[in-house]
Amino acid sequence: MELLIKNGFVFDPINGINGEKMDIAVKNGKIVESVHDRRAKKIDATGLTVMPGGVDIHCHIAGAEVNTGRLMRPEDHIKDTERKTTLTRSGVGYSIPSTFTTGYRYSRMGYTSLMNPSMPPLEAKHTHEELNDTPMLDKASYPLLGDWWFVLEYLQKGDLAECARYVAWMIGTTKGYAIKIVNPGGLESWGFGRNVHTIDDKVPNFDITPREIMCGLAKVNKMLNLPHTIHVHTNNLGLPGNYATTLDTMRALESVATDGKPVAHITHLQFSSFAGDDWGSMRSGAEEVAKYINAHSHITCDMGQVIFTDTTTMTADGPFEYTLYQLSGHKWVNSDVETETSGGIIPFHYKRNNAVNATQWSIALELALMIEDPWKIYLTTDHPNGGPFTAYPKIIGWLISRKARMATLKKCHKKAQKKSLLPTLKRELSLYDIAIVTRAGQAKALGLKNKGHLSVGADADIAIYNVNPETTDIARKYKTVRRAFGNAAYTIKDGKVVVKDGEIVQHVDGRTIWLDVQTAEQVKVDEEMKRRFREYWTVEYENYPVTDHYLKISDPRTIKADV
Amino acid sequence: MVQQKLRVTLLTGRTIEQGVGKEAGKGTKEYFESTSMCYMDAGDMKKLGIKNNTNIRVTTSNGSVVLRAVKYPRGAMPGLIYIPYGPWANAICSSDTTGIGTPSFKGTPAEVEPTPDKPILTLEELLRSEFGR
Amino acid sequence: MSTTVNAVTCPVCGCLCDDIELTIENGVVVKVKNGCAMCESKFFNYKNEHRNKTPLMRKEGKLVPVSYDEAIHKAAEILANANYPILYGWSSTDCEAQRVGVELAEEIGGVLDNTAVVCHGPSILSVQEVGIPTCTLGQIRHRADLVIYWGCDPWSAHPRHLERYTTFTEGRFKGSEWKEYMNKVKASAGKKKLLSLERREIVKRKPEPIIEKVTVNKPPETLGKAGRKLIVIDVRKTMTAEVADYFIQVEQGKDYELMLAIRALVKDHELDVDQVAGVPVEYLEELVDAMVNCDFGVIFFGMGLTHSAGKFRNVDVAISLIRDLNRRTKFAILPMRGHFNVTGANTVSTWQSGYPYAVDFSLGYPRYNPGETSVVDVLLRKESDAALIVASDPASNFPRKAVEHLVANPLIVIDPHMNATALLGDVVFPAAIVGIEKAGTAYRMDHVPLPLKKVVEPPEGILSDEEILSRILEEVRVIKSQRMQEAA
Structure with missing residues (x-):
């Protein structure tokens, strides 16, 4: 099939294209130089904004945690339903939509690729089963490896090479894409109800510290030549004063950075940038964190924007969710996974008139505005932790318009208003910047070579929005932009028009991207390994891997490792 | 003194024999024998003057069914009877879902009387008597 | 021709044991290794008339x-x-x-x-009310030193639960209590055999003295000591109760009451009654001591809670108890799901x-x-x-x-x-x-x-x-x- 998108204003930051009027040709699901002028189906994009399809580096959309969130919150769904149509399956929202609805809603906003960031390896099959039922999008998952006993043991022994081999094995076995580290050391401690509080605390029962885990896995990440860096959820997340831990973490990782390239992605940075000594004195630590990131090149991050709404928090950071439970007394799910990780879920309503919540809202925007290079910080809500992904257009509004964010700030808690740095921040992002923080930057950080740009050979994942950059003063007309980014004029997935005027016009299944990391010497699967398996887990070795059966459309990427 | 009838509370639930029987097949002898029986407290059986394996009639407001009484071997449970899950138990247990969807499978008031001469219906007979099929 | 298939997952109960070894001859299963009675019954009978x-x-x-x-x-x-x-x-x-x-x-x-x-519909309703602090079964194997089965009888419904996941398993941080229990188990198995022979009237024996009264015994001294402990709470003495360190026979329909009393004790309240649901309060106090002093405790619950009066409220209060206990130590709760x-x-x-x-x-x-x-x-x-x-x-x-x-x-x-x-x-x-x-x-x-x-x-x-x-x-x-x- 051939397609020609004519005359749009193209924003393709990876190729440095900033709003130039040009045509984009598509053939067989890829961007091509040109197409047959008569045969090709044409889309008249005159006066419209054309971008690569959206990429989300961090959104919890599938797997055990997400589904338990769905199960525990009928009150979240009852107010937000999607009817079955001749093209689409039915479903429910709001903060934790059912799988089909998740796919459709992302697609309607022009997104085409997502990263599901929190996959307990033991339950990886569940994650993949759900991803198969999440249509319209290409997807990948990060296995949780930071508190896996194998990692702790090999790093403790200082055997990086063996650690790397097992990590490579695990990524392939779970059909994962990157190394996810959550509250390193804290999750193992949580097995007995404890936690770690600095990056140099010893993990109980193991002779290792969070610093050693993070640096060790960052080195492993390099040895394996993984396309993404380690993906880190810091220690002490969500606690006042934790910006110091975040700075410690980033400083610790300097030792691994040797070539000026990023070695770690600090995810949902807002939750790790609190200053103050307690909840009463809690304030923004964004300035210190942003300053550090501006001065260094080894860190990328995403916002973790908070939205004022009722949402569902969920993370592998069990001890943090327990803190939230103690704060809120709300219904609380904790879910520890043997040998690997933990998890927790709490419904949460972020309120404008709550000083802490309002400060959190402000911190995320402060970070996005004060970190000068948009290639370093990307737009997320840590869906659904800060709020559902359907709020992305709102965040775009705040980023491009000082007027928009001041309007919201004015309605916030007085204390938060007084402490907010937003009034001093004049910066307003351009559409070019938005294209970076919502797709190009994310694709680049992920090492997704065929995503996030529109050069010849790239996947024909394209979003077209009803914004005319020539005639629209976006900072003033931010509401127009918000509407446009919430309802794409067209979403094109693999060269097929799947959304038109914000409605699904075709149901397609996306691919599951995973890494086949090839190490020179492989993990030995012998009786000894099987015995160890039986000792560590309650399942047999043979039943652990995610086989091809669990991937509807498998898209493996072969990686040659240095070990 | 031997009583004619005894008021008890009916519990239904699993037993390993019922589990083995259901996996072997619902038409098997194992399944029939393990589900058309009723565990009783030894003291209660004495009160009714019945021995192990005597047939009894258990009646609730939902119906009545003949079962084989078996002495509960592991300890006292006066006032309770225990019928393994199956068509016989469900012929008499309460259908009240108390507004949440789940019937009340445990705690139905029931009455037990010895009926040594009444036969226990087979699965087919039971279904025919209940549903005419 | 005979082939062996290992690591087979057993499609019977919620334990989903995946270590079953089958020997197959001419397309028929002739040998089942590692399976329980239900598992064997399924694999041997799937082709019956x-x-x-x-x-x-x-x-x-x-x-x-x-x-x-x-x-x-x-x-x-x-x-x-x-x-x-x-x-x-x-x-x-x-x-x-x-x-x-x-x-x-x-x-x-x-x-x-x-x-x-x-x-377990009522259990789901409870999760929707109060959430659930839980974990995978391996966590219990590695860490739990206090296992409580409440209103469920794994030896009847999930026969390998204890040996694969809880008290009788060898974990990284907690050892198996298997040997200690072996004698008890043997004794119980012997008794069972005898009973079955009696039932089939192969052996005629004088019946044992009839226990006519429900008595809840004082908790054993060992309850407060280190090592894995198994407690069963039920309305009747189940097979699992026979091998437990401590069995509490609760009056039918009064689980809610008993649980509330335990919650009160966990929160250091004093109770002004001598008995709750047929259980002396002084015994409950010892039970609660064992609960708050363990490293990792877990309650498994079954139909005894979800089918009895109160239904999801029984589970509500059980989960709420676990929420309270997590302020003192680490505790989890899991429903014993039936079908595989x-x-x-x-x-x-x-x-x-x-x-x-x-x-x-x-x-x-x-x-x-x-x-x-x-x-x-x-x-x-x-x-x-x-x-x-x-x-x-x-x-x-x-x-x-x-x-x-x-x-x-x-x-x-x-x-x-x-x-x-x-x-x-x-x-x-x-x-x-x-x-x-x-x-x-x-x-x-x-x-x-x-x-x-x-x-x-x-x-x-x-x-x-x-x-x-x-x-x-x-x-x-x-x-x-x-x-x-x-x-x-």
């Missing part, structure tokens, strides 16, 4: 053999014509079939419900529709209100006008009044065996046995997904649940589109 061998349809009151094509067309016609059909069962089939089931329910605007509604894939049925239904059971698609979108949209209630109100039952036997397991309406309307049954529901059905499909003749996926009681193996071929011509459902769905769509064309 009670197996349904061909599709059946009720003609002139009798079930007669027909072809799959005829049965599928008839089933599709029934479902396409129905206004408010129910689609029930699902817990003894694989997730692959369950996925088709949700799609079919959506297509025909039916009520989709699974067997959780008659077992009832957890999967809830899981699949939830990711596709947002709701774990009792999902009503009649308005075109998923709606959930147990008590209204749950299948027993739909039947008791006599609202449904057709039913599709997959891998389940509601005629045996539903109260009679509910079954009466079920059989008063067209009834389609998909099941490998001729069970009570199949005997009452109008269209009956034989199916391959999931986990023996069909590969798939199931979720263990702690939500760990495991692959089910196909170890032998199904009887010739027999389709799987997934295939039958897919073909019915396809046929329903054909019928509906024909009708649209006719209308146009």
